[in-house]
Amino acid sequence: MKPIMLHGHERSITQIKFNREGDLLFSASKDPKPNVWYSINGERLGTFDGHSGTVWSLDVKWDTSLFVTGSADQTMRIWDVETGVSLECLEQKTSVRGVSFSYSGTMIAYTTDKMMGQNSELIIIDVREPNDIDGTPIMRTQVTPNNSKALSVLWGPLDEFVVTGHEDGSVIKWDMRTGKIMEIGQEHTKQIKDMQLSHDGMMLITASKDTTARLWDITDLEALKQYKTDRPVNSAAITPLVDKYPHVVMGGGQEAMDVTTTSSKIGKFDARFFHLVFEEEFARVKGHFGPINSICFHPNGRGYASGGEDGYIRVHVFDDSYYQFRFDF
Amino acid sequence: MSVAEEVKSSWADEVEEVEGGSLPPPVEKSDGNSKTITEYSFNEEGKKIKITSHYRIEKHRVARQIAKRKTWTKYGLSKNDKPGPNPATTITAEDVFMHFLTNKEEEQIDQEDLKKKLLDQQKGQVKCRLCKEDHWTKRCPYKDKLEPLRTSLYGEEKVEDEPQQGTPGVPPVDKTKLGGPGTQGKYVPPSMRDGGSKKGESMMSARGRDETATVRVTNLSENTREQDLQELFRSFGDISRIFLAKDKNTGQSKGFAFINFKKREHAAIAIQYLNGYGYDHLILSVEWAKPSGTQ
Numbered sequence: 001m002k003p004i005m006l007h008g009h010e011r012s013i014t015q016i017k018f019n020r021e022g023d024l025l026f027s028a029s030k031d032p033k034p035n036v037w038y039s040i041n042g043e044r045l046g047t048f049d050g051h052s053g054t055v056w057s058l059d060v061k062w063d064t065s066l067f068v069t070g071s072a073d074q075t076m077r078i079w080d081v082e083t084g085v086s087l088e089c090l091e092q093k094t095s096v097r098g099v100s101f102s103y104s105g106t107m108i109a110y111t112t113d114k115m116m117g118q119n120s121e122l123i124i125i126d127v128r129e130p131n132d133i134d135g136t137p138i139m140r141t142q143v144t145p146n147n148s149k150a151l152s153v154l155w156g157p158l159d160e161f162v163v164t165g166h167e168d169g170s171v172i173k174w175d176m177r178t179g180k181i182m183e184i185g186q187e188h189t190k191q192i193k194d195m196q197l198s199h200d201g202m203m204l205i206t207a208s209k210d211t212t213a214r215l216w217d218i219t220d221l222e223a224l225k226q227y228k229t230d231r232p233v234n235s236a237a238i239t240p241l242v243d244k245y246p247h248v249v250m251g252g253g254q255e256a257m258d259v260t261t262t263s264s265k266i267g268k269f270d271a272r273f274f275h276l277v278f279e280e281e282f283a284r285v286k287g288h289f290g291p292i293n294s295i296c297f298h299p300n301g302r303g304y305a306s307g308g309e310d311g312y313i314r315v316h317v318f319d320d321s322y323y324q325f326r327f328d329f
Numbered sequence: 330m331s332v333a334e335e336v337k338s339s340w341a342d343e344v345e346e347v348e349g350g351s352l353p354p355p356v357e358k359s360d361g362n363s364k365t366i367t368e369y370s371f372n373e374e375g376k377k378i379k380i381t382s383h384y385r386i387e388k389h390r391v392a393r394q395i396a397k398r399k400t401w402t403k404y405g406l407s408k409n410d411k412p413g414p415n416p417a418t419t420i421t422a423e424d425v426f427m428h429f430l431t432n433k434e435e436e437q438i439d440q441e442d443l444k445k446k447l448l449d450q451q452k453g454q455v456k457c458r459l460c461k462e463d464h465w466t467k468r469c470p471y472k473d474k475l476e477p478l479r480t481s482l483y484g485e486e487k488v489e490d491e492p493q494q495g496t497p498g499v500p501p502v503d504k505t506k507l508g509g510p511g512t513q514g515k516y517v518p519p520s521m522r523d524g525g526s527k528k529g530e531s532m533m534s535a536r537g538r539d540e541t542a543t544v545r546v547t548n549l550s551e552n553t554r555e556q557d558l559q560e561l562f563r564s565f566g567d568i569s570r571i572f573l574a575k576d577k578n579t580g581q582s583k584g585f586a587f588i589n590f591k592k593r594e595h596a597a598i599a600i601q602y603l604n605g606y607g608y609d610h611l612i613l614s615v616e617w618a619k620p621s622g623t624q
Contacts, residue, residue: 005420023395042419047405084404
């Protein structure tokens with residue numbers, strides 16, 4: 001594999017995401033300018049200028065017309081992908097942690113931080129008219145103090161519920177109509193760093209600081225599988241080609257603050273491939289000089305991209321050896 | 330994909346450049362599926378750099394929306410970028426390979442190795458009095474069966490004191506080889522161990538030589554051969570080894586030799602008779618050899 005290295009950010013990457021077709025790759029980092037790249041050759045289409053703080057999360061609408069970012073500057077911005085213009089800037093009381101477009105693209109769910117006497121909240125807004133978005137929530141519910149701070153958010157199938165990942169490791173399913181808790185999945189012991197859906201939206205993979213990733217059935221939050229490593233897991237993804245190549249990829253590594261106190265050899269910054277069912281690791285890819293903060297498969301399953309604490313994004317296209325590899329039973 | 334390679338100009342070019350001071354115009358070559366652009370520029374040190382970028386042109390058939398998105402104009406920080414990847418933000422990384430883990434995780438193996446090592450170290454330190462396996466007697470799985478049997482056979486005391494001379498059928502173990510039950514588990518430096526007082530015993534036995542029965546012969550003539558010495562000394566007793574110092578290049582004697590007798594008294598007789606003996610028009614000097622360690 002000859003990866004393409006994308007160096008458009010000045011600080012560590014927080015989240016990367018492909019659009020639905022996989023021709024564009026969106027990236028956010030701790031610097032205030034999210035980027036968008038052509039995934040085929042690594043050409044940068046543009047940057048989204050407007051935020052003034054760390055961009056914690058991003059999401060792109062299914063038709064790649066709109067792009068939403070949540071930032072620590074206490075705003076959530078909605079952008080036009082074609083021109084890079086900020087269509088809307090919604091001010092919040094605290095910083096925005098997780099943002100997510102609903103499958104239909106008509107709603108955005110986002111979570112806010114618990115800060116300055118404000119509670120962490122889960123809010124859903126209507127974005128059917130992109131040029132006339134008023135930030136009036138159609139659902140608003142307090143996450144704290146009953147539960148710990150919500151960090152990431154995802155939509156369930158048919159936009160019927162949302163799932164949030166929390167600071168204490170719990171995963172909570174909320175009814176989007178009433179704002180009530182439907183299920184709580186309490187398996188992880190430490191902070192959820194990332195949540196991603198499988199290609200068909202029926203499974204959920206969570207990455208946690210407790211050195212494991214878990215696979216969940218999204219409908220009843222049943223914990224199906226557990227992938228164990230020896231390092232905090234910052235991100236995990238399920239391949240879209242799950243029928244033929246049932247693999248998950250996980251990125252992580254020791255925390256940036258600990259790196260200087262240990263030898264570089266045990267940094268463990270490689271991407272690790274696990275078998276989805278057998279929960280066993282079968283391959284690794286090296287490359288980053290720091291922990292991987294976000295990892296995702298290309299929607300065609302023929303490659304993956306990873307963004308690291310080192311500020312680089314690496315876009316990989318698999319060699320034939322990946323497809324030829326047969327799992328040793 | 331662009332691969333930039335730097336070619337430093339030779340000193341001759343540099344001289345020209347100082348005189349001329351101009352750069353050749355960029356050259357663009359198209360060849361079917363590939364394109365090569367050669368550009369020239371100055372680096373920070375004022376040296377001329379030639380940058381050759383190789384592009385492979387790929388054609389992809391994509392959905393209409395994707396093709397449309399490809400025609401979008403760049404914005405933000407990329408506003409002024411030319412079509413194609415900007416080398417400042419897009420870098421082709423070195424080849425990386427997917428490292429397949431065939432059997433088990435390497436680290437696990439490492440850890441297991443370490444564990445095994447530790448276990449091996451513990452082996453021999455702990456020995457069950459009942460079944461002779463490496464665990465504490467208290468934790469012996471056969472404790473219930475074996476202990477009453479042993480106490481009835483030997484009585485409590487004997488079992489305690491003589492753990493090595495154990496069960497019938499097991500041949501008695503040589504205590505010295507195991508270092509004795511008392512010394513087991515304690516570190517004993519090599520010099521303090523049994524046989525440590527006999528200096529270099531192992532070395533000598535290996536060479537089959539006892540230095541106490543060695544004589545040194547000096548003032549030999551250059552033409553002396555080992556055979557001559559053997560003939561001369563054989564009459565006094567059995568010889569285990571003859572060492573004649575020879576020049577490496579010429580092969581001639583250096584004038585001294587060591588003769589190892591099997592018995593010390595034979596060596597003594599040889600010294601008595603041959604010291605001061607005229608041999609090959611020289612007067613031999615035969616004496617006890619100093620131990621090799623003190624030489």
